[in-house]
Amino acid sequence: xxxxxxxxxxxxxxxxxxxxxxxxxxxxxxxxxxxxxxxxxxxxxxxxxxxxxxxxxxxxxxxxxxxxxxxxxxxxxxxxxxxxxxxxxxxxxxxxxxxxxxxxxxxxxxxxxxxxxxxxxxxxxxxxxxxxxxxxxxxxxxxxxxxxxxxxxxxxxxxxxxxxxxxxxxxxxxxxxxxxxxxxxxxxxxxxxxxxxxxxxx
Amino acid sequence: xxxxxxxxxxxxxxxxxxxxxxxxxxxxxxxxxxxxxxxxxxxxxxxxxxxxxxxxxxxxxxxxxxxxxxxxxxxxxxxxxxxxxxxxxxxxxxxxxxxxxxxxxxxxxxxxxxxxxxxxxxxxxxxxxxxxxxxxxxxxxxxxxxxxxxxxxxxxxxxxxxxxxxxxxxxxxxxxxxxxxxxxxxxxxxxxxxxxxxxxxxxxxxxxxxxxxxxxxxxxxxxxxxxxxxxxxxxxxxxxxxxxxxxxxxxxxxxxxxxxxxxxxxxxxxxxxxxxxxxxxxxxxxxxxxxxxxxxxxxxxxxxxxxxx
Numbered sequence: 001x002x003x004x005x006x007x008x009x010x011x012x013x014x015x016x017x018x019x020x021x022x023x024x025x026x027x028x029x030x031x032x033x034x035x036x037x038x039x040x041x042x043x044x045x046x047x048x049x050x051x052x053x054x055x056x057x058x059x060x061x062x063x064x065x066x067x068x069x070x071x072x073x074x075x076x077x078x079x080x081x082x083x084x085x086x087x088x089x090x091x092x093x094x095x096x097x098x099x100x101x102x103x104x105x106x107x108x109x110x111x112x113x114x115x116x117x118x119x120x121x122x123x124x125x126x127x128x129x130x131x132x133x134x135x136x137x138x139x140x141x142x143x144x145x146x147x148x149x150x151x152x153x154x155x156x157x158x159x160x161x162x163x164x165x166x167x168x169x170x171x172x173x174x175x176x177x178x179x180x181x182x183x184x185x186x187x188x189x190x191x192x193x194x195x196x197x198x199x200x201x202x
Numbered sequence: 203x204x205x206x207x208x209x210x211x212x213x214x215x216x217x218x219x220x221x222x223x224x225x226x227x228x229x230x231x232x233x234x235x236x237x238x239x240x241x242x243x244x245x246x247x248x249x250x251x252x253x254x255x256x257x258x259x260x261x262x263x264x265x266x267x268x269x270x271x272x273x274x275x276x277x278x279x280x281x282x283x284x285x286x287x288x289x290x291x292x293x294x295x296x297x298x299x300x301x302x303x304x305x306x307x308x309x310x311x312x313x314x315x316x317x318x319x320x321x322x323x324x325x326x327x328x329x330x331x332x333x334x335x336x337x338x339x340x341x342x343x344x345x346x347x348x349x350x351x352x353x354x355x356x357x358x359x360x361x362x363x364x365x366x367x368x369x370x371x372x373x374x375x376x377x378x379x380x381x382x383x384x385x386x387x388x389x390x391x392x393x394x395x396x397x398x399x400x401x402x403x404x405x406x407x408x409x410x411x412x413x414x415x416x417x418x419x420x421x422x423x424x425x426x427x428x429x430x431x432x433x434x435x436x437x438x439x440x441x442x443x444x445x446x447x448x449x450x451x452x453x454x455x456x457x458x459x460x461x462x463x464x465x466x467x468x469x470x471x472x473x474x475x476x477x478x479x480x481x482x483x484x485x486x487x488x489x490x491x492x493x494x495x496x497x498x499x500x501x502x503x504x505x506x507x508x509x510x511x
Contacts (some may be wrong), residue, residue, distance in 0.1 A: 063433050064232050066359050130352035131207060
């Protein structure tokens with residue numbers, strides 16, 4: 001069940017990156033809406049599966065302490081696809097669009113957040129296979145989050161150094177911060193992965 | 203048979219209290235259900251008492267008098283001392299209370315046999331130290347084993363759950379084997395009681411009844427109020443306590459499971475590099491260790507004097 005949950009999380013994150021790529025490429029609105037729907041469906045399925053896992057864990061399996069650890073971790077992980085869905089919503093519903101001159105930087109940042117989040121998914125999966133390996137993967141999530149942070153800072157500086165009206169700059173900054181937040185949340189969840197694994201190394 | 207009532211009562215109280223040292227942490231942490239713990243503990247206590255309780259019974263019989271009245275008095279005084287120390291919230295050892303009471307009665311009656319005492323005192327001092335050292339070794343060994351084998355956190359939990367049940371059963375077996383002497387040991391060779399297995403069985407059953415009927419509250423207190431351990435630490439502490447207590451059962455000296463557990467927990471603390479161990483708690487434990495045999499001895503001596511008049 002956890003594997004299926006993580007698959008949905010990964011699908012939602014990949015859909016966010018595909019959506020941004022498609023937006024930059026200037027694809028048709030219907031294509032964008034289709035990808036947005038994929039992301040939203042994956043995010044909803046992940047939510048449903050998380051609830052099923054909660055019920056399963058309360059019914060049986062695991063020590064109360066471990067139950068708390070796993071439930072807390074899943075809640076932290078769940079915030080990642082939620083944020084990915086929010087990013088898509090900002091572009092699709094609020095009509096915020098990244099100008100061409102920053103398209104590459106923007107895509108780099110989103111891909112960094114995607115890599116970071118997918119590494120988190122790998123770390124969580126490893127926790128349920130061999131928890132010793134999860135610590136190293138959690139460290140890798142931190143490194144990728146730093147890369148996403150750097151890309152985010154560079155992009156925001158570049159936006160604010162331009163001649164664009166301030167209101168637009170603020171909207172773009174919000175969008176960049178929102179996609180950066182995907183990586184931030186992945187890092188928060190990976191911190192929990194590390195704690196869970198380290199605690200069990202006695 | 204009525205003469206055994208004091209011993210049976212003491213056994214009941216001992217079972218209720220000391221089963222908590224074996225399963226308390228796991229039950230309080232809701233890792234194991236009380237019913238499961240109590241059933242496993244009571245069966246293992248009876249088995250331990252019946253199969254390996256004889257040596258301790260013979261040791262206690264060696265320091266006690268051969269009068270049935272003195273034996274009854276000693277068990278009642280020990281039970282009162284244990285109850286008083288428990289009410290004062292001081293950690294108490296039934297083994298120390300019983301030996302103190304036997305010595306007190308024997309001193310007044312002029313029948314005290316000191317030959318077995320050095321062995322008993324040495325074992326009392328050695329109990330927490332041995333448990334601490336065993337705990338460090340068990341900790342290092344289990345950590346190495348667990349960290350060497352790759353497994354998911356779910357498998358690790360299942361493994362620890364089974365290990366806690368096995369270690370708890372072993373701890374209860376050791377408790378029965380070691381502590382049954384406290385309950386019925388003083389009656390050996392007095393009046394109609396000349397069979398160690400008969401006394402071991404009666405003592406074991408009374409301890410098992412204590413664990414079954416009154417164990418829950420004490421388990422919750424030990425697990426939730428005194429020490430809160432994670433599953434791995436609880437396993438190490440209980441296993442080291444069990445090994446220590448079983449070792450002394452083989453030697454034939456009843457020792458305190460509480461002291462063995464404290465040693466086990468301290469061992470885990472040392473292995474985890476815990477600094478600043480609460481000296482107040484340690485002071486109270488030390489006070490309990492010293493006060494228990496003296497209070498119980500003084501009480502039984504006074505009672506013997508009073509009855510002699």
